[in-house]
Amino acid sequence: MKCIEITPPADIQTCIQLPSSKSICNRALIINALAGSTCRPENLSDCDDTRVMIEALTHMPETIDIMAAGTAMRFLTAYLSVTPGTHVLTGTERMRQRPIKILVDALRSLGAQIEYTENEGYPPLKITGKALERHSLCLPGNVSSQYISALLMIGPMLAHGLNLELEGEIISRPYINLTLKVMKDFGAKAEWTSDHTLQVAPQPYHPVPYYVESDWSAASYWYEIVALSKHEAVVTLPGLFAQSPQGDAKVAELFEQLGVCTQREGNSVTLKQTHTHTDRMEYNFVNQPDLAQTFVVTCAMLGIPFRFSGLQSLKIKETDRMAALIAEMRKLGYVLEESEGSVLSWNGTRCAPDESPAIDTYEDHRMAMAFAPAALCNSALRIRNPHVVSKSYPRFWEDLLTAGFRITQL
């Protein structure tokens, strides 16, 4: 097993070119393919999740391995259902434990031909593409928004368009809005018709030149670094649009409570410390699940008790993120509590920290990236299997070196 040790710098003054958003890349790639475009969107990420999508759409092999990419698994399931040919869609061991029944049932109810090749309800899937005849369905909105995005994106290809009714609480709604935005950018007519219903017109996509914005979820680790720095810290992040369609752009507002202000100049933001923060933080992360790990680590390291709700989807992501956070924060001396399957809180309870803590990353890029900045509050911190960052941010460790962190391979 590989392990690195991170030693923090004193002052930080740096400019970091973030990777582009894998969420936007993977939507633009699917829609671009459905639009029959011969050009690729620009500024595509070189992260694993986007690489596997490009590979799949370019070569369309009989067996498509999307590794750990949730978006690729869900979006390609819908895409392959309307694309001629038969393909097996598979992924990592963890991907084969991430549920997909809701999406498969929904596509089957539209007429799709999909079989489970191993376990009912989970990848791998064998999909034969065909014209889907039906156009209306009802599905749960409280498990993963990626199922809904996947269905929406094929809506313009269906003879009568698509009407979706979502049952229950809708989680990750900004990601559905992001899907609608990218679809509209490519000429589709798709919108919310009420709080729980969506409609897509049978109006085909047009190929358009497309430029992908930097990743706001990746920006969150730089907010965390500025918040936790014991010395002067100024970080500039180019490529983040003023009116971002990414739900995780909320990070800028949320970090005001944790002592970081955001100055905007064109498509660039500069983060600085304000030296004031809240005494306690409460927030419902139902719309920004990917930010939860960043805020758990930041708040604890700043000694800010918190209660974070809306975390139910964390259990079915790259790992059970609730369990992983509880286990790894304990190594740093913080006792977190889980309740109701969706709430994680810290009321200030401490325990003896490990003498030289080594953080396990559970094949989860966000465990590595959310814990790395905690080095700023220790003289050094170890991270196991640091390569996991390649899922969304392959140059994360190089960027830490640019900012002045020292990284030693153990």
Ligand SMILES: O=C(O)C1=C[C@@H](OP(=O)(O)O)[C@@H](O)[C@H](O)C1
């Ligand atoms: O649509 C997307 O691009 C994503 C949606 C979210 O998943 P859920 O809808 O499963 O919460 C998010 O966690 C994931 O990283 C990316």
Ligand SMILES: C=C(OP(=O)(O)O)C(=O)O
């Ligand atoms: C949950 C994530 O990704 P996905 O579901 O697309 O694998 C993530 O990037 O945090």
